[in-house]
Amino acid sequence: MELKTEENRMALLNDSFVSEVLLETLSKLQIPTYAQGGLKEKLAGRNIPLLELHEAEAMLKQGNCVVYSNAENFVPLLTSNWNDGGKVEAIKVFKNKFLFRKMLLEFYPDFYFKQIKLSDADVFKPVNGRKLILKPSVGFLSLGVKQFSSENEFKQSMVEAVGEISKYRTAFDSSILDESFFLIEDKVEGGEFACDAYFDENGSAVVLGIYCHAFRDENDFRDVVYYTGKKTVEEQLPLVRDFLEKLSRKIALKRFPIHFEFRVDSNGSLIPMEVNPMRFGGFGLADLPFYCFGINPYEYFLENKKPDWTKILGESNGNYHAFVLGRMEGVETPDVDKFKKTFGKLSAFVPLDYKKFPVFCTAYPESGDLNEILKYVYYDFSSYNSTV
Template sequence: MILIDNPYVSDFLINTIKSNNLKIVATSEAKSLIPDPSLNWIDESEAINILKNKKNVSIYSNSENSINWVDENLGFTNLPNQIQLFKNKVKFRELIQELFPNYFFKSVKFNELKNIDIHQFQFPLIIKPAIGFFSIGVYKVESPTDWNIVLTKLYTEITELKNVYPKQVIDVSDFIIEEYIEGDEYAIDCYFNNKGEPVILNILHHVFSSGKDVSDRVYTTSKEIILKHKDNIQHFLNLLGKKADLTNFPIHIEIRINNQHKIYPIEVNPLRFGGWCTTADLTWYAYKFNSYEYFLNNKKPDWNHIFETQNNKLYSLIALNNNSGIKDSEIESFNFEKLWKDFENPLNLREFDFRKYDMFGMLFTETSYGNEAELTEILTSDLKKYINLKEHSNAL
């Protein structure tokens, strides 16, 4: 069963729903995003009855906006509680505290941030909304002297974006302050099957431009990345699944792995893979299997076969967030054609309303080993070379 909600659904997911005749819940949001009467639409009441009367029904959503629908209609299932275990970062830390007894975290009300005694903390640290999405409101604080600078940036960002997503997706009432984890960051699409076993569908290296960077610009997957980390991550996911009692449950989890190969979870995004139909769609381009189908049909990737038959290249998701410092009101357009030409083998491009989401779009690419410079360049770019200004603007 599929729950579709704003802000975005990809053609790839729509085609998956259509070709597999998947049941899709006919909410008003879903109907407005996919005006296709030929799909296997089911009324909301029918969806609720199916879940009441059948066991082991798998649900996938493209968006955390649908959490509100789950909360309102599926209280008779474990889903609302399981979602909150992960969506609320404080509850998640409490869930796994036994596995990480020395990990520091603290819950703080938004309106108390400016009055908190920061000298009780060890730096560097991370501050972010307890319920958040897409690195919005996430900051690394290097030292006590940076605290007020970060708060100023945080207040500005929250004021501009807090009404873009529903409260179930981003709630700035409460924040979590937690220790900064050293190591490389990875994002994993996976699900827990009908036996509660974790099934890894993709592993992506989340690359940063500097130690202070917390943005979502570049995620890269490859044969090397998956083979290096798959077994270690599988072991951790087994522990996590048992803690939360998960079955038929998809997640997108972000972790860090330190020099001793120890995994520290950052956050778990429930009921979906990567937001905006990103990482699951990229898996198709990279490894030629459909993550949505694998979850809904309880299938596991045969990684040995996949790596014997696929090109050994780097496959990346590039989020074109507006980090130019130029106000949206001064921007006329974004030059996607110029961007496209700057890459060896661009695979797919999605254009977004940057005035609404502070992001120009998403680019999927294939890169040969030896040509990683194209990824480094976009990682560190302020994107000004692609921005067309309105007349009389002097922003550049």
């Protein structure tokens, strides 16, 4: 296609998971889009203006380019070509959990963290009895995240973490998932949440969605269930806005999307876990506000729109909407239809390539009973092995 210099919005798509809501938005708004690999052919009939790689690189080099990507595979493309040093530096800091912790040290001076090389893991001596979290400094999908409180537990956690990461090494670029360095940090006791937001043209944060990340117990770090609803957003919105204001003081950003995860401790303080740049929640998590509140996060970001949360929450029916991942735990070939039948009301259901990823589907159930949502963190996924 002919590259138009006046275009300043662009999407970068990887075929790991492509949201139907996102594709419809790109078509509606006619956003120039670079589709990686075989995805370009799949999108040929979707009325989306498709870019060649050199055209995407040229747009980035022009500057004043607003970018949304659906995966972090594009980090090398962005950092090598984007004519916006501030955003490039932000991407590098956010993608490295150790640098991220260092940046926020002013706000969390008592929070313990340390980075170690994989090759130096044998000499690390944890303080026995102190609950710590092990995670790859560059990671995704909670792969390699473990908890330990003794030297023996640390050694076992390292073995398990490296094994998990190695299993999915070919599915993700080293800029997304890598076992060379690990971050060790304090475990924060309290509920875990995630948020999709962006910084507008003035550098002010715009919150598009807040989700509670449910777990089976304190040793569970899997991505299985996220849910949202009126109560979830009402309770967390003030804390989220306060943190994003602090973040904007440390690193000035404009027209920049993020997905960040945090915990709320027993004192009611928000402790950030990580910030993921240039995208919203992965594998379709970002679609949750669309099904729950009618907020299309992709359109809101690309069009620089801001949700009126007072009005939206006032009109909410109070039901919970969830994002549930079918995990490949004890599963060789999943019986996707059998798993789908476990849900009541569904807003959407998307099968995934289970041979490539550690999940076989994403589901978006709705219920007025939170227990109907939470039951999936206790599911034995091995019972959904196909007998065919």
